[in-house]
Structures are given as structure tokens and as C-alpha cells.
Amino acid sequence: MGEVVRWGVLATGGIAATFTEDLRGLPGAEVVAVGSRTEASAEAFARRFGIPRAHGSWAALAADEDVDVVYVATPHSAHREAAALCLEAGKHVLCEKAFTLNAREAGELVKLARDRGLFLMEAMWTYCNPLVRRMTELVRDGAIGDVRVIQADFGLAGPFGPGHRLRDPALGGGALLDLGVYPVSFAHLLLGEPDRVRADALLSEEGVDLNTAILLGWEEAGASALLNCSIVADTPLTASVTGTKGRIDFPRGFFYPERFVLHREGREPEEFTMGPAGQAGQAVPADAPDTAGGPLRGLQFEQAEVTRALRAGETESPLVPLDGSLAVMRTLDAIRDRVGVRYPADDAG
Incomplete structure (x- = not known):
């Protein structure tokens, strides 16, 4: 390279x-x-x-x-x-x-x-965001104890008419693959692939999901995730991670956050924000990209990760591992199976 x-x-x-x-x-x-x-x-x-x-x-x-x-x-x-x-x-x-x-x-x-x-x-740009990476470090270091509940949602009000790609099964239409992939991936980031998948959805006349509620469960961890995605409702777009000793809250736009708040027993809430060099405040990840020329924006964190990996001769990113992407796809398949959404490509294998 x-x-x-x-x-x-x-x-x-x-x-x-x-x-x-x-x-x-x-x-x-x-x-x-x-x-x-x-x-x-x-x-x-x-x-x-x-x-x-x-x-x-x-x-x-x-x-x-x-x-x-x-x-x-x-x-x-x-x-x-x-x-x-x-x-x-x-x-x-x-x-x-x-x-x-x-x-x-x-x-x-x-x-x-x-x-x-x-x-x-x-x-999955969310995984490359320094604030999300800092959150995962805090969780893995036990800042909020053992994770018990994850909540996240992503919904848009539309309207998306019958001719829109989001209503076309041949194009993978529906809320789940466009929007639901974010809350599902957020839960996977912290707990991995779930043992149990339950879901309920409102389907369109074309057979794609307009609004989907998802409940994931992890037996060994004793944890669950309550997730939602929609193309008919403007949901809060927030996320939270609750453990046995505290909670982390992401405000609107959790999938690309500018801040989050850590709540711990016996302490004042701690706010983590994006620093002046595009890095997360309060102890950034050691390998967060050095921008020199100014703050990174938008999709540049995932772009920087690809650039770093290619220069290092890596064939996979440790931030967005392929096995993780495969696990997310299996969960999305299971959700579609539960709510009765099928695409023509499902029958092509």
C-alpha cells in the first residue's frame, strides 16, 4: 500500500x-x-x-x-x-x-x-466513533457493573410511498435493514450474538416491515435488549446501557454521538464529549486517529480505520470484525423470520 x-x-x-x-x-x-x-x-x-x-x-x-x-x-x-x-x-x-x-x-x-x-x-461507522469506543471500554472495565438491559431505537416518520425503495422487497425494503441494523449492532457490540430472538412488526402491503419491536436475550449474561425501528414514526433515536452499578445514556443520534452521560452509584453524572481533535473527552482510546489538520467529521472515522488497516497489511478491522458482521446478519435473519418478512434473494441460495 x-x-x-x-x-x-x-x-x-x-x-x-x-x-x-x-x-x-x-x-x-x-x-x-x-x-x-x-x-x-x-x-x-x-x-x-x-x-x-x-x-x-x-x-x-x-x-x-x-x-x-x-x-x-x-x-x-x-x-x-x-x-x-x-x-x-x-x-x-x-x-x-x-x-x-x-x-x-x-x-x-x-x-x-x-x-x-x-x-x-x-x-458500521458507529463502531469506529471514539465516543462509542470509549463507552465500550467503560463497560468492559466494569464502570456500570454487569450489563442487564440495553435499549435503542431508530425510526423515521417518512412518509415513504409504495414506490419508494424502502417499500420494495426486491430491494431489501423495510425498517429493519436500513435502520434496525443500528440498534441491533449496538446490542451486539456489547453482548455479542443473542441466544433468544423475539420480534413483532407491522407489515406493509408489499410485505416489508414498517415498524418492528425486537427483544433479544443472552442467557449466560442474564441480559436483554429492547430495540425498535420504524419507517412510519419519528422515534427518539436514543440508546442506554444499564448495568448492576450504573447506566450510560446516549441522547438523540446515538449511532453517531457527540456526547454520552455516565451515571454511577454515589457519584455525580459524568459527561463524555467529542474533543477538539475529533476525539472523545476524558481519556480517549489510545489508538484514536490523530487528525493534526482538525477534527474528523461524519464518515471519516471509518475511513481512517480502513486506511490504517490497509497500511498495516490487515485484512480485517478489529473495530468491525467480519465475524461480528456475520453474527449481526444472523440476528437480522432471525428477526425477519419471526415477523414474516422474506426477500426474493432469500430463495435464490
């Missing part, structure tokens, strides 16, 4: 634009190419962001010899196809969440990456 990690962006939608804008401010990284299904879309995106090369197909981007790593920004229904194409062409991959439509597809990507010795990571 050279001094500068050279990125290709696959797809040209809103998240691709946000990713590219943030990456332009990250030292040691550069977007050198963009790929889309059409020349016109790729060229318009390249002009907008000053990207040197525009490819009118995913295959052409994957074949670009000047690209080190590809960011897959398609809807999750195309993640397996797009990521596999890039891995087969010898490219490292950062793939948006939800990782794939189901655990089978995720397993195929992980096997392909491991067989080829290539880097692959799910773009």
Missing part, C-alpha cells in the same frame, strides 16, 4: 456523495475513480467532486489498476453482487450496511475475501 490510499466509489447516490465529501478531508486518502451503471451518472459525479476517472460500469471500476479499495454505496440488495465483483478483481472493499440482504450472502463475501487475502469491512 502506497503513502496515499486510493479509493474508488461504486454508486453515485446520497451516501456516496457524503462519503466522498468526507474522504476529501482525510489525510492520506484520495478518491481517484467512481463507477456507476451509466457513463452519464459517473461523469456527473466525477465533475461534482473533481474525481479524475469516471467508469460507466461496476466492472470497469473494479478493473481500474489505480484503485486500492472500493467503497460500495449501492442499496443493500446489490451489496453482494458489487462487493464480490470488486473482490474477484483483487480490490479491497468497504461495504455499506446492512452488510448484505441475509447471512448467506454475507458468508459468501467473507469467504471470498478470506480466500483471496483481501480486506473487507462493513461500513
Whole structure:
């Protein structure tokens, strides 16, 4: 890997634009190419962001010899196809969440990456956030005792009409894969894969989940998680972790927090905030990225982690391990099974 990690962006939608804008401010990284299904879309995106090369197909981007790593920004229904194409062409991959439509597809990507010795990571930016990392350190150090209850939600009011991708089963529509992946991943981060999965959902006429309530259980830990996701209700977007000796509260926007509050028995509440260099206040993780040029923003924490891993010759990130992404996908599959949501891709294996 050279001094500068050279990125290709696959797809040209809103998240691709946000990713590219943030990456332009990250030292040691550069977007050198963009790929889309059409020349016109790729060229318009390249002009907008000053990207040197525009490819009118995913295959052409994957074949670009000047690209080190590809960011897959398609809807999750195309993640397996797009990521596999890039891995087969010898490219490292950062793939948006939800990782794939189901655990089978995720397993195929992980096997392909491991067989080829290539880097692959799910773009779970929450895991790379220094405040979330600090929270996990506090929990693992026993700051709140043994975890007993996790609560988290992510809901948007919409409205999302019948023609929207979130209502289309073929595109992996519904609240769970777009929004529910955040609270489910938050619970996994602290307790791992659950032993018990229960769920209830309101389904659309198309058969996707509009509002889903989830109860996860961990037998050995004696813990449970109460989670919710919705595309018909603007929920608080908060999270909390309660243990036998205290509690940690995240305000609105828990999936990319700017602060959290630690409550402990016999002490005043302690607030942890993002510091001036994009780091968490009160003892940041020792390996949090050094920005030098100013605070990191948006998606740059996950971008910095990919850059670090590639320079170190790693094929997996310790912050977003592939086995963890596979476990999350198994839980999402189990939730869909409980509420009766199936996608056409489920029957293609």
C-alpha cells in the first residue's frame, strides 16, 4: 500500500456523495475513480467532486489498476453482487450496511475475501466513533457493573410511498435493514450474538416491515435488549446501557454521538464529549486517529480505520470484525423470520 490510499466509489447516490465529501478531508486518502451503471451518472459525479476517472460500469471500476479499495454505496440488495465483483478483481472493499440482504450472502463475501487475502469491512461507522469506543471500554472495565438491559431505537416518520425503495422487497425494503441494523449492532457490540430472538412488526402491503419491536436475550449474561425501528414514526433515536452499578445514556443520534452521560452509584453524572481533535473527552482510546489538520467529521472515522488497516497489511478491522458482521446478519435473519418478512434473494441460495 502506497503513502496515499486510493479509493474508488461504486454508486453515485446520497451516501456516496457524503462519503466522498468526507474522504476529501482525510489525510492520506484520495478518491481517484467512481463507477456507476451509466457513463452519464459517473461523469456527473466525477465533475461534482473533481474525481479524475469516471467508469460507466461496476466492472470497469473494479478493473481500474489505480484503485486500492472500493467503497460500495449501492442499496443493500446489490451489496453482494458489487462487493464480490470488486473482490474477484483483487480490490479491497468497504461495504455499506446492512452488510448484505441475509447471512448467506454475507458468508459468501467473507469467504471470498478470506480466500483471496483481501480486506473487507462493513461500513458500521458507529463502531469506529471514539465516543462509542470509549463507552465500550467503560463497560468492559466494569464502570456500570454487569450489563442487564440495553435499549435503542431508530425510526423515521417518512412518509415513504409504495414506490419508494424502502417499500420494495426486491430491494431489501423495510425498517429493519436500513435502520434496525443500528440498534441491533449496538446490542451486539456489547453482548455479542443473542441466544433468544423475539420480534413483532407491522407489515406493509408489499410485505416489508414498517415498524418492528425486537427483544433479544443472552442467557449466560442474564441480559436483554429492547430495540425498535420504524419507517412510519419519528422515534427518539436514543440508546442506554444499564448495568448492576450504573447506566450510560446516549441522547438523540446515538449511532453517531457527540456526547454520552455516565451515571454511577454515589457519584455525580459524568459527561463524555467529542474533543477538539475529533476525539472523545476524558481519556480517549489510545489508538484514536490523530487528525493534526482538525477534527474528523461524519464518515471519516471509518475511513481512517480502513486506511490504517490497509497500511498495516490487515485484512480485517478489529473495530468491525467480519465475524461480528456475520453474527449481526444472523440476528437480522432471525428477526425477519419471526415477523414474516422474506426477500426474493432469500430463495435464490
